[in-house]
Amino acid sequence: MSVVVKRYIPLAITFIMGMxxxxxxxxxxxGTPARDATALLTGTVDVLVATAGVLGLVVLLRHHSVxxxxxxxxxxxxxxxxxxxILYLIVGLYGIATHETQLMYASELFSxxxxxxxxxxxxxxxxxxxxxxxSAAYRAFRLRSLEASILLIVGSLMLLANAxxxxxxxxxxxxxxxxxxxxxNAAGNRAxxxxxxxxxxxxxxxxxxxxxxxxxxxxx
Amino acid sequence: MSIINTGLVASFVLLIIVLAEILVALFLARTGKxxxxxxxxxxxxxxxxxxGRATEMGRPITFTTGLGGIRxxxxxxxxxGLSILGHTAELAAKYGAKLLxxxxxxxxxxxxxxxxxxxxxRAGKPEAFNPENIQYLGGDQFPWAFGVLGAxxxxxxxxxxxxxxxxxxxxxxxxxxxxxxxxxxxGTANYHQIHFFVVAADYALIGEELMAAGAYLSKDPTQIGxxxxxxxxxxxxxxxxxxxxxLTAAGVTxxxxxxxx
Numbered sequence: 001m002s003v004v005v006k007r008y009i010p011l012a013i014t015f016i017m018g019m020x021x022x023x024x025x026x027x028x029x030x031g032t033p034a035r036d037a038t039a040l041l042t043g044t045v046d047v048l049v050a051t052a053g054v055l056g057l058v059v060l061l062r063h064h065s066v067x068x069x070x071x072x073x074x075x076x077x078x079x080x081x082x083x084x085x086i087l088y089l090i091v092g093l094y095g096i097a098t099h100e101t102q103l104m105y106a107s108e109l110f111s112x113x114x115x116x117x118x119x120x121x122x123x124x125x126x127x128x129x130x131x132x133x134x135s136a137a138y139r140a141f142r143l144r145s146l147e148a149s150i151l152l153i154v155g156s157l158m159l160l161a162n163a164x165x166x167x168x169x170x171x172x173x174x175x176x177x178x179x180x181x182x183x184x185n186a187a188g189n190r191a192x193x194x195x196x197x198x199x200x201x202x203x204x205x206x207x208x209x210x211x212x213x214x215x216x217x218x219x220x
Numbered sequence: 221m222s223i224i225n226t227g228l229v230a231s232f233v234l235l236i237i238v239l240a241e242i243l244v245a246l247f248l249a250r251t252g253k254x255x256x257x258x259x260x261x262x263x264x265x266x267x268x269x270x271x272g273r274a275t276e277m278g279r280p281i282t283f284t285t286g287l288g289g290i291r292x293x294x295x296x297x298x299x300x301g302l303s304i305l306g307h308t309a310e311l312a313a314k315y316g317a318k319l320l321x322x323x324x325x326x327x328x329x330x331x332x333x334x335x336x337x338x339x340x341x342r343a344g345k346p347e348a349f350n351p352e353n354i355q356y357l358g359g360d361q362f363p364w365a366f367g368v369l370g371a372x373x374x375x376x377x378x379x380x381x382x383x384x385x386x387x388x389x390x391x392x393x394x395x396x397x398x399x400x401x402x403x404x405x406x407g408t409a410n411y412h413q414i415h416f417f418v419v420a421a422d423y424a425l426i427g428e429e430l431m432a433a434g435a436y437l438s439k440d441p442t443q444i445g446x447x448x449x450x451x452x453x454x455x456x457x458x459x460x461x462x463x464x465x466x467l468t469a470a471g472v473t474x475x476x477x478x479x480x481x
Contacts, residue, residue, distance in 0.1 A: 026224050026232050045291045049327055056326030059356045066352070074374060125362040129388060132395040139398075140419040189411055192427045194457045196409045198238060199428030200296045202450035205242050206435065207299070211442050214303030214434040215331065217338035218310060 007219075011210040017041075018208045060085065088113060154180060230479045237456055242449030249445020256448040263405050263423040264436055267304070270379035270403045271311040279378035280318040283308055284368055284393065285332075286384030286408065287361060289325030294385035296431065297409050298328060301384035302335055303434035308381060309336040313343035320375065321354045322368050329356060365389030369396040382406040382421075383430060386413045394420035407433070 024038035064078035072078075095107025106114065141152040160166030161177020206212035213219070224232050248254040274281045283305055288298030305321060312319040321336065323329050332354055340349035357367030369392055372380065380397035382390070383406070390406070390413040397404045398420060406417040407425025417424040425433065428450070435443035464475045 026228055029225055049289075049291060052326035052329065053359070055329060056356045056359065059326075059329065060358070063352060063355055122360070122362045125366045125392075126388065129392060132391045136391055136395060136398075136416070136420045192411045192414070195428040195454060196411070196431070198450045198453035198457065199431035200409070201235070201238050201453065202242055202446050203296050203300065203431040203434070205239060205246075206443060206446050209246075211246065211440075211446065212303070212434045212438070214306055214438065215299045215335070217335040218306050218342045 007213070007216060010216055011213070015208055015210065018204070057085070234456075238450075238453040241452040241456070242446050245445045245449030245452065246442055247445075249448070250442045252441070254445075255441040256444060258432075258436065258444055258447055261425065261429050261432070261436055263407060263425040263429065264304070264433055266403070266405050266423040267308055267381065268311055270381065270405055271308065271315055271317055273403050274312075274378035275315040275317040277378040280320050280375050281308065281312055281379040281381065282368065282372050282375070282377040282397070282402070283319060283321045283381045284384070285323065285328065286382065286386045287324050287364070287389070288385040289327045290331075291325075291327060294410075297383075297385040298325075300430050300433050302328065302331060303437065304381070304383045305332060306335045306339050307437045309339035310343050313340040313345045313348055316345075316348070319353060320371060320377070322357055322364070322371065323354065324357075324364050325359060326356060329354065361387065361389060365392050368393055372396040372400055372402070376400050377402045380404045380406075380421075382408075382417070383425070383433070384408065385410050386417075391416040391420060397421075 020038055020041065024035055028035040028038065061082060064081050066072070067078040068075050068082075091110050091113055092107075095110050098107075137155070140148065141155060143149050143152060157173070157180060158177050160169065160173045161180075162174075166173035166177075203212065207215070222229065245256075249256070271281060285298050285301030285305065286294075288294045288301070290298065309319055309321075311317075319336070321332055323332050333351060336354060337346075337349050337351075340346050355367075355371070357364050357371075371377075372393075373396060377397065377400055380393070380400075380402045382393055382404075386393075386406075386408045387410065390408065394404060394406060394417060404421040405423045405425075406421040407430040408414060408417060409427050409430050411427065414424070414426055418426070432447050432450075435447050460475070464479075467473070467475050
């Protein structure tokens, strides 16, 4: 494929679309036909996303089908994945086919599967975070350096400020915790946020001007 | 009636100031009048060490770009992550290590495929590229995170690299890497997750370091010049904060009124 197709066309699209968005944000008043036209343009991203969703499904099914056919590592899990994907797909399509609902709304059966199976599995995974936080906190709070010691002291104070037992020990803990959160912590956070904002602008400018092309892959 | 939309005047003025600073720095660097030196970013330097270690151990590298895609407001982090993916893939191809990449959003899959393939070609090993190593696990937060966690355990990854926008799954991924004994390099600009990576990973990129990654790794003077320009942007923000504090303390509200525009 020529360098024009692989490099210059994507860079041109990036520049044109980026400039349209900047102009629309600052100069086109909301509600005007011109602004609505740009909104329509951003809406076309949904078409890309829908196409990519199908691509994702195909890649997922192909990967696990190959794993099963080759009896690859943990191929049994691939069966569960494929069965899960196909069953949920059937449930969704069944809801549409029976005109139970419109395309944008989930059918009763679809919602039932979501609420009674998916949500519980999702929350099970989320709840593991509590254990991971405990193990990470144990490692982080070891007194190895000055920074780790400060982290330990501040972390302990915040724990006491938020747990009911803290206020029972000393009524000043909640205020101390609030001060730590709203003054030193906020100062650090704002410094990072300003750095991120300026860094993002710098990155956006490099991309709009075609100076940074890393997202197109390395040049040969 | 204002030409600029209501509520965006201050934002636009600041954008123009920062834009001008970056463009001047970029121009100076491109023309060779001044090419700034930038400090070493330990997290980015460590990627080669991580890939080398994975090669020596004969175990794979796990790479993710977080929960971002190309359609959301966090796209810039994903794009920065993809630049690092290209660099990592090239190193992996050079050393002969296996690189596993798990995209969250299907929209970045074709881009990732292209980036990794080109990296292998650039490293002179196109035959080593295996599209099966780019695995889509699903586009929902915890199923995706658990898929990555499972792959990290099963494959016993020797290096974990996470670069992009992360939320609650950040610690799940970092702890999975810790338990497999992987060397971990992680970075995000989501400030509410940075501390998790700082605590759990061996090397962490904090905020803007992630956005600087593409320029840093390219070693292109023009791109490095833009980083220097961004530093002037931060200086402007600091001066405005300081002047704003002084003026507000003196009862003058000109600056705060302007930013309320």
